[in-house]
Amino acid sequence: MNEQEREKWYQYHEAKYGIPVEYLKREYEAELSGQVPMDQPLEIPDKMEVFFKYSLGRQSRFFREIRENKTIYGARCTQCGKVYCPPRDHCSLCYVPTEWLPLEGTGTIKACTVQYFTTSAFIKKVPFICAYIQLDGSDFVMMTNMEVDDVSQIKVGTRVKAYFREERHGAITDFYFRPLE
């Protein structure tokens, strides 16, 4: 194929599958410019979409309570009484089952960092805070999303409160923390 024909081939496959041209060029330039021997397997672009159900297993109630009741639940060990949040089905110290326990949704930052670099999925959010928060009533810390106007407000020891989004999907992103006013 000459250069003009290759360009058409790229545009056709970009339109057909939504594959970026730079990707097509990287993957198929050798083939289209005749560098791959005739008897070698011919590889062509294709597209696969997969829909599937992902089970949240024994943590399901944690996400349902967030979605339905705007409440963060912890899991309390029935033997030692330690409260896990994020919840655990069994206590990792006693190996006995835990029971569900609603928490207030307030807590304290135990560790935090300001992110100035990230992947493309979060690039519009920089700078943002990643914080480990110990919720009141919990014995463990949870990595959480913070939304603050001024990242310098946030430090270890800052008191925070959970806020729930109007539209909730049963996901960890249904809530975020802000400093307690």
Ligand SMILES: [Zn+2]
């Ligand atoms: Zn225990």
